[in-house]
Structures are given as C-alpha cells and as structure tokens.
Amino acid sequence: MIQEIRISDLGVITRATLPLGPGLSVVTGETGAGKTMVVTALGLLLGRRADAGAVRRGAKQAVAEATVLLPADSPVLTRAEEAGAIIERLEDGAELMLTRILSAEGRSRAVVGGRGAPVGLLVELGEDLVAVHGQTDQLRLKETSAQRASLDKFGGPKLAAALRAHSDCFDRWAAVRKELENLLTASRDRLREAEGLQAALEEIDAAEPQPAEDETLKAEAQKLSNVEGLRSAAALAHDALAGEEYDAGPTVVALVETARRALEHVQNDDPELKSLADRLGEIGFLVSDVSTELASYGSDLDTEGPERLAAIEERRADLNRLIRKYAPSIDEVLAWAENARARLEELEGDDGRIESLQAESLKLQAELEVLGAKLTKLRTAAGTDLAKRVTAELAALAMPDAKFVVELSPLAEPARHGRDGIALLLQPHAGAAPRPLGKGASGGELSRVMLALEVVLAAVDPVPTFVFDEVDAGVGGKAAVEIGKRLAMLARHVQVIVVTHLPQVAAYADRHIRVIKNSDATAADGAGFTASDVVLLDEGQRVRELARMLAGQEESGTAQAHAEELLADAQKLVASLS
Known part of the structure; x- marks a missing residue:
C-alpha cells in the first residue's frame, strides 16, 4: 500500500504531498489543474519512460517519491534487499522508499530504499505493487500468462489442486523424455x-x-x-x-x-x-x-x-x-x-533402460491426457462464471451490449500449465466479433472493462494498489454511480486511487484530494506562470468540491444539498460493504 506520494516540479505541480491510505482515494480538480500529474508521478515510480518535457519550466529536475508499506513477507522487500535497499522494519511489516528523479536534460535515475538503483528495478518491483488502468496505459492482464493465472486463481482450490497435479505429472514426464532423448541421441557414442x-x-x-x-x-x-x-x-x-x-x-x-x-x-x-x-x-x-x-x-x-x-x-x-x-x-x-x-x-544396461523409459513416458502421457482434460473442464466452468460476472458488471457500467468472453483453445503441445490457451476477449456490442482486451475499445471503455474485471478478481488475484485514470470518461448519471459503487467494492480488498471528474464517483471516497490550479499571466516578462497545489479535503470542503463538480457553483446551497445527499448515499453503501 502506498502511504504517501511526494511530487516536486512535475508539470504544473511545484511541490505537493498526497496523503494516501487504505480504501478509496479520489483526486479531483478543474480541467488542466494537473490531476494527471499524479498518475504521471506514479508512472515514473513504476519505471515508465520519462519525458523531459514533464519537468516544470525553469526547474532543474522533477522528483517523484513514494512511501510504501508492505507486509514482512512481501517478495518486493526480498528483491529490494537483494539490490541493496535499506528497509525500515515495523512491527507489522516494513516501509520502503521509492524515488525517481528526472532532469530537465532528460536524464533519469532511480533510488530504492535510499540506494541508487537501475530504473529496471522500479519496473520489476512495480509489477507486484501497482496496477494502473488509464487512457493510454498498458493492461495488467495483457500477457497470456497473466490472463491464465488470473483465471486459475478465480477457479478456486479445486482448480488449483488440479493444476498442481498436472504440473507435477508434466515435470516427471519432461524429465523422462529428456533422459530418453539423451539415451537415444547418444546411442552411437x-x-x-x-x-x-x-x-x-x-x-x-x-x-x-x-x-x-x-x-x-x-x-x-x-x-x-x-x-x-x-x-x-x-x-x-x-x-x-x-x-x-x-x-x-x-x-x-x-x-x-x-x-x-x-x-x-x-x-x-x-x-x-x-x-x-x-x-x-x-x-x-x-x-x-x-x-x-x-x-x-x-x-x-x-x-x-x-x-x-x-x-x-x-x-x-x-x-x-x-x-x-x-x-x-x-x-x-x-x-x-x-x-x-x-x-x-x-x-x-542402456537398452533395458530405454525400454523402461519408453513405457514410463507412455504411461505419464496418458496420465497427462486425463489430468489435462480435468483441468480444461474446470477452467471452462471457471471461464463461464468469470465471463458471466464481468458481463453483468459491464452492464451496470453503461456498457449494456458488451459481452466479456473467456476463450479456451487447445495447444499444439501439452505444457506445464495444461493444454489450454487462454484469451480474455471483449465483444463491445451485439454482432461484433470478440477481440482481445485493448483492441476495439476506447480508452474509457477499456478502463471500465478493467474495473469490472478487477472487481470480480479482487478477492482472488489482487495487487496492493490499483490506479484508475478517468475510468468514468464518457459516462454520467446512474452509470457514474455504479462506477463509484464498484470502485468502493474493489477498495474493500485493495488500495484504490482514482482520478475522476464525476461527483458520483468522488462521493464514495475514503479520502478526497483536490488539485487546485493557480495562474498569473501578468508577469513582467509576459510569460506568466501556472502552479498547482494538492489539498486533502475535510468534510465541509468535500461538500463544496462536490457541489463545484455538480453545478460549477461550490457556494450554491442547492448544489451543496445535492452534494450532501450524494455523500450520504455513498456512505450508506460503503458502510454496508464493511
């Protein structure tokens, strides 16, 4: 979980601290205020490509820092310590500091646990720390192996046991085949x-x-x-x-x-x-x-x-x-x-060994066929259930005609994970052919698809932190309320950070952060300046911010009354989830 993010001279943000915590945190602000700089800072901390143009004008460098709280047995801590990081151990876990520094000349360097590290280490650690879903971000479940692993976890203990049995049998079969191949190819020698x-x-x-x-x-x-x-x-x-x-x-x-x-x-x-x-x-x-x-x-x-x-x-x-x-x-x-x-x-004695290995190979191959068929059957059932649940979520997220599809296809050769190729597909509307995630859907639609999928998978395949950048793009009204509900549901399992422009979503937040833009076009050189500040809102400030988002009039009594109603309804749902 990310406890805090600190940003210096990144885009329009001069200096800001985002106090985060468990549950749902939302980031709001007027268009151009610098909300996306929060996602940009996270991207830097995850080792993504750095653009020197993101450094604030006149500054020598931009800095993004994060304090991450992790359980004591986290693989992230193990990998960071192997790289020489200094980690502060706590009673119930550990604290890890991540830093990314980007110079105005385009040079970039990373610091992990107070020690200099290659940027690639941030990429490696980030895979187990944060999943970002935005308008242009890579999908967490882009790789076939990740999609298969998520489906297998969704399938529960029975599928996990079948997968272990198949993997063990495959390992024995592979060892027998290797020994047999060595004996046969080396017979003349x-x-x-x-x-x-x-x-x-x-x-x-x-x-x-x-x-x-x-x-x-x-x-x-x-x-x-x-x-x-x-x-x-x-x-x-x-x-x-x-x-x-x-x-x-x-x-x-x-x-x-x-x-x-x-x-x-x-x-x-x-x-x-x-x-x-x-x-x-x-x-x-x-x-x-x-x-x-x-x-x-x-x-x-x-x-x-x-x-x-x-x-x-x-x-x-x-x-x-x-x-x-x-x-x-x-x-x-x-x-x-x-x-x-x-x-x-x-x-x-090799001739006798060859005959013995050939017999054992045939026996294990037959056993693999049986175990593979069982695994396919369990995956098919799990895929049907997963597709049904995600499709239902999509309907509630203003995608009523969309259909989520889990496709299983036989592999040419058996593999350790079974004989199934797994593909997660989206059919955006009736009559359209299902296509792989990331193809055939707009950025906003894709974010909602990933939200629906993450909500369904949250209990079995989470990462500590999810970030959604304008997941509500192109929707409003009831659909926006449903998006807020599902983000709140996801936040019961993991930390969720959302950049949004919809008050229906922001009302469900456990903490509300506002990015405020200040500008002055009257500078002597004519260049002027724009700077943004980040503020953690209290209850009264939340009402005014929601009123601004609802009606553009944060001091309007009617808008504030509507904002209070939104907050009350959202808090009731959040309380029911706890």
Whole structure:
C-alpha cells in the first residue's frame, strides 16, 4: 500500500504531498489543474519512460517519491534487499522508499530504499505493487500468462489442486523424455565407448597385473642388475663375521667368543660382569645367525641368473604398456579397470533402460491426457462464471451490449500449465466479433472493462494498489454511480486511487484530494506562470468540491444539498460493504 506520494516540479505541480491510505482515494480538480500529474508521478515510480518535457519550466529536475508499506513477507522487500535497499522494519511489516528523479536534460535515475538503483528495478518491483488502468496505459492482464493465472486463481482450490497435479505429472514426464532423448541421441557414442572399454579391459585382464607389481619388479630388477657387487659384499661380510679365512685378522665370531670367555671365569664374582657376559653370548648367537643368512643370500644369488632378469624386464615392459595407456601406476590401472567395468555394465544396461523409459513416458502421457482434460473442464466452468460476472458488471457500467468472453483453445503441445490457451476477449456490442482486451475499445471503455474485471478478481488475484485514470470518461448519471459503487467494492480488498471528474464517483471516497490550479499571466516578462497545489479535503470542503463538480457553483446551497445527499448515499453503501 502506498502511504504517501511526494511530487516536486512535475508539470504544473511545484511541490505537493498526497496523503494516501487504505480504501478509496479520489483526486479531483478543474480541467488542466494537473490531476494527471499524479498518475504521471506514479508512472515514473513504476519505471515508465520519462519525458523531459514533464519537468516544470525553469526547474532543474522533477522528483517523484513514494512511501510504501508492505507486509514482512512481501517478495518486493526480498528483491529490494537483494539490490541493496535499506528497509525500515515495523512491527507489522516494513516501509520502503521509492524515488525517481528526472532532469530537465532528460536524464533519469532511480533510488530504492535510499540506494541508487537501475530504473529496471522500479519496473520489476512495480509489477507486484501497482496496477494502473488509464487512457493510454498498458493492461495488467495483457500477457497470456497473466490472463491464465488470473483465471486459475478465480477457479478456486479445486482448480488449483488440479493444476498442481498436472504440473507435477508434466515435470516427471519432461524429465523422462529428456533422459530418453539423451539415451537415444547418444546411442552411437555409447556403443563406441563400450567397445573401447571392452578392448581395454580385455588387454588389462590378459596381463593379469597384481597390486604394486610394478614397484616390486623394479626393486627386483635393480637387485639382479648388480648381482656381482651384491655377491661380493655378502661374501666379504660373511667372512668378516665367521669366515675361515679373513685377511684382516680374527673374525667377529672369534672376537666375541674370546671376550665372552674372558668374562666367564670371573662372572660369578660380580653380577654386572655376569650380565655383560650373557649379552656377549646373545651377540654371538646373533652374529652367527646373520652369518648364516649371508651365506644363504650368496647361494640364492648364484641360482638367480640372467634368465630371471630377462623375464623381469619382459614383464615390466608389459606392465609399462598398461601404465602408458591407462594410469601412472599399476595400482591406478587396476582402479581405472574397476571403474571402467562399472561403466561398461551401465552402458550395456542402456537398452533395458530405454525400454523402461519408453513405457514410463507412455504411461505419464496418458496420465497427462486425463489430468489435462480435468483441468480444461474446470477452467471452462471457471471461464463461464468469470465471463458471466464481468458481463453483468459491464452492464451496470453503461456498457449494456458488451459481452466479456473467456476463450479456451487447445495447444499444439501439452505444457506445464495444461493444454489450454487462454484469451480474455471483449465483444463491445451485439454482432461484433470478440477481440482481445485493448483492441476495439476506447480508452474509457477499456478502463471500465478493467474495473469490472478487477472487481470480480479482487478477492482472488489482487495487487496492493490499483490506479484508475478517468475510468468514468464518457459516462454520467446512474452509470457514474455504479462506477463509484464498484470502485468502493474493489477498495474493500485493495488500495484504490482514482482520478475522476464525476461527483458520483468522488462521493464514495475514503479520502478526497483536490488539485487546485493557480495562474498569473501578468508577469513582467509576459510569460506568466501556472502552479498547482494538492489539498486533502475535510468534510465541509468535500461538500463544496462536490457541489463545484455538480453545478460549477461550490457556494450554491442547492448544489451543496445535492452534494450532501450524494455523500450520504455513498456512505450508506460503503458502510454496508464493511
């Protein structure tokens, strides 16, 4: 809801503040006073195209500002915060400031929540904030998707449940079709991939590599490549420990035994020496064991000759071929093979998956047909009801021969929202062909059509604020009273702002704002000036303004009496709506 609009140097308005609120607010004034500048200011705040000619003569810029009150969960707040807006949180909602500045040179900028923003953000936020219906404004329900959404909301919970069921089924069907299409279009690629994997696995399986085999063989090959050096070192070490001939002197075994015996004679005299003697005995056994193993090692080297080294190098060559093709090591080759085997099983199972998906697709398609038919039936009933109600409203709005039509047409392909194309049409008079909204009707007629439609949809598909610019153009008398009634009815659900010249409409307002024009043609330069002011009227001022609108004589007692009667009748109706 728009709490307040502030305008500076826009058209004939120098500076004005429009205090708004819930319910119905009307803006009146003499022709040329600047009433439409209110709608122009709203247009700027909704991101519409800016015209530098709207800047007041002599001013550097025009400014339109609005304070908007929104519920805490409004998507408008979420989007504004994402754009960096500063929002004032209240106990029961939040307050958002919108500003549009238009320079005399034609430059335009927007401010949302105290932060500079692209004008496109105002357009985006405005779609969820305000619907403007005027002589030249775009229709809120111009797009087919918006018309369909409004009809579906009008259809109530039963239609909503049918739409959800259809949407869920369509989503499953679309997912199945996508997977099936991917499998079918990629069949040749999958076949080539499967053949490649099969050949690779056959090569790896034929080689029968073992975990870490490449590292094991590398170590063994290095050992056999230096067999003479290893044999010589082992023999020398064996001789040093326990050999019969050792040029450097006594062997280690002999020296250890000599030391042990030296202590053996006195070990009973000192426990510490006995411990040392025992440890020498253990060293002697350990040296003997190592000596024996060295002798065995040398013997084994004699049995492993060039033949074994050749076999190892041949095996290593086989393993290196696998490593070059598939992975940096044999362990990684084995891991690759395991993954490839799983992928091959998946590829070989695609034929069965294709058959399963084809069957599922047919089943879901049949289910969509049933759900789509149910949705069409509910929409047809809702469309008939909507058309009947809007047509009745049009008759009361001085369009007795007009007929509102909701047309359903089958789509070539099923869609997530069903298989129905939705079009809202107007048959302006008997014998004429129904045409899309916005075609074949004057601006005043179109505004009344939209008023009738919004009144019917108000309880199920509202936006927070509706603005009607001279919705009563071309009507008067009883029809004007009916327009006022319907605006009051709409205002029970949403905020309504109306620019009007009819007292029958203005009488239904919850608040009445008058635009007053002041002019002076006696300026020294001959140019003169015109300026307008905006005033919120009290009860007495309302009576005089209605009298002016009725008879052009705001001080006339007869006109004021008629104005008071209008107000009393309107207030009775408004009270009955509450």
